[in-house]
Amino acid sequence: MPNKLSKKINHERFNRYVKRSSEVGRTDNNGLHRLALSQADKEIRDQLKVWFEQAGLATTIDDFGNMYGRREGKNPHLKPIVIGSHLDTQPYGGRFDGVLGVLAGLEVVESFNDDHIQTERPIIIVNFTNEEGARFPQPMLGSGAITEHFNKSFVYEIQDEKGITFEQALQEIGYVGKEEYRLKEAEYYLELHIEQGPMLERNSKQIGVVGGIQGMDWLDVNVIGEKNHAGPTAMEDRKDALASSARMISTLYEITNSYSGLKTTVGKLHVHPNVANVVPGNVEWVLDVRHEDDTLRMAALDEMRHALKQQAALDGTSVTVNELWASPAVLFDEDVLGAIEKSTDNLGLTRMKLYSGAGHDSKYMPYFGKTGMVFIPSVQALATGKMN
Numbered sequence: 001m002p003n004k005l006s007k008k009i010n011h012e013r014f015n016r017y018v019k020r021s022s023e024v025g026r027t028d029n030n031g032l033h034r035l036a037l038s039q040a041d042k043e044i045r046d047q048l049k050v051w052f053e054q055a056g057l058a059t060t061i062d063d064f065g066n067m068y069g070r071r072e073g074k075n076p077h078l079k080p081i082v083i084g085s086h087l088d089t090q091p092y093g094g095r096f097d098g099v100l101g102v103l104a105g106l107e108v109v110e111s112f113n114d115d116h117i118q119t120e121r122p123i124i125i126v127n128f129t130n131e132e133g134a135r136f137p138q139p140m141l142g143s144g145a146i147t148e149h150f151n152k153s154f155v156y157e158i159q160d161e162k163g164i165t166f167e168q169a170l171q172e173i174g175y176v177g178k179e180e181y182r183l184k185e186a187e188y189y190l191e192l193h194i195e196q197g198p199m200l201e202r203n204s205k206q207i208g209v210v211g212g213i214q215g216m217d218w219l220d221v222n223v224i225g226e227k228n229h230a231g232p233t234a235m236e237d238r239k240d241a242l243a244s245s246a247r248m249i250s251t252l253y254e255i256t257n258s259y260s261g262l263k264t265t266v267g268k269l270h271v272h273p274n275v276a277n278v279v280p281g282n283v284e285w286v287l288d289v290r291h292e293d294d295t296l297r298m299a300a301l302d303e304m305r306h307a308l309k310q311q312a313a314l315d316g317t318s319v320t321v322n323e324l325w326a327s328p329a330v331l332f333d334e335d336v337l338g339a340i341e342k343s344t345d346n347l348g349l350t351r352m353k354l355y356s357g358a359g360h361d362s363k364y365m366p367y368f369g370k371t372g373m374v375f376i377p378s379v380q381a382l383a384t385g386k387m388n
């Protein structure tokens with residue numbers, strides 16, 4: 001990027017944006033409770049529209065409620081640079097999370113306005129709908145929908161806990177826009193986000209250059225033994241599905257440690273019959289495995305499946321493994337990463353490369369163009385009341 005663009009933003013104005021956003025859906029512990037398409041979401045959307053107008057951006061809203069603010073370039077025929085993230089939050093979530101990504105984009109545009117900088121390409125600031133998937137249980141809904149990962153009827157029919165559909169909620173807050181306004185192209189997509197992990201803080205780095213988003217597998221593991229009474233059944237006669245599962249999980253964690261950077265989690269178990277004095281006959285659990293290298297993850301999964309069968313044979317149990325869900329790794333564009341690294345160095349900030357363990361809207365954006373993400377440290381006490 002030319003050096004004249006490496007200018008400073010107006011911190012006071014940016015802080016004003018963040019402060020105002022932090023008031024909309026505010027919780028007692030300084031976090032935010034701003035579920036997608038709720039009244040609080042409507043309020044911050046209305047505010048964003050005003051900010052877009054003040055910044056001279058043309059506002060459009062598509063049929064998924066995604067909001068766009070467009071600043072024209074010298075050459076309106078060039079594909080735009082898109083900057084953004086999401087303004088919705090988890091229940092009692094953080095006030096920075098995706099909010100910074102939208103507001104940082106807005107401040108970039110305002111800074112260009114201050115200096116009368118006209119870019120070649122148009123710039124579009126975007127606020128994607130329902131990134132969190134907290135109210136409507138499909139994360140990254142708005143970005144996934146415009147990139148043809150979900151079709152319209154699927155999106156419109158998703159219901160929240162009260163049975164309200166996405167479509168109804170969108171209508172209720174008055175944010176049903178037009179299909180023709182969906183983002184259709186982007187030369188670049190940039191997203192600033194809180195890290196949501198401890199790596200930057202732990203390594204005392206200021207900027208995380210995000211190499212991509214880890215690939216992920218969810219496997220349903222069903223271990224079948226024999227249900228028996230605790231008293232009469234001798235230890236050597238048991239086929240204890242829980243004891244067998246425990247040994248399996250321990251082996252899986254050992255395998256995990258032999259692959260650098262691999263992350264394995266078992267966070268959910270169903271023990272049957274789940275009674276104190278009955279030897280468990282059946283235990284079902286979910287295995288979550290993540291890595292940024294798909295080939296490595298696949299190799300680890302093969303080894304894990306094999307180890308599960310072996311352990312079952314030793315324990316006299318049987319095991320079935322079914323893939324519940326898989327999401328391949330997304331690697332961001334090398335040129336964009338290079339530009340982020342260069343800018344970081346020019347600003348005299350410290351950096352490290354890392355991979356996102358969580359999903360973000362940028363996951364879907366390589367569909368349009370060269371994508372990159374910047375993480376900033378998530379300081380526990382500062383970032384939220386609770387998580388972030």
Ligand SMILES: [Zn+2]
Binds near residue numbers: 086097131193360
């Ligand atoms: Zn987020």
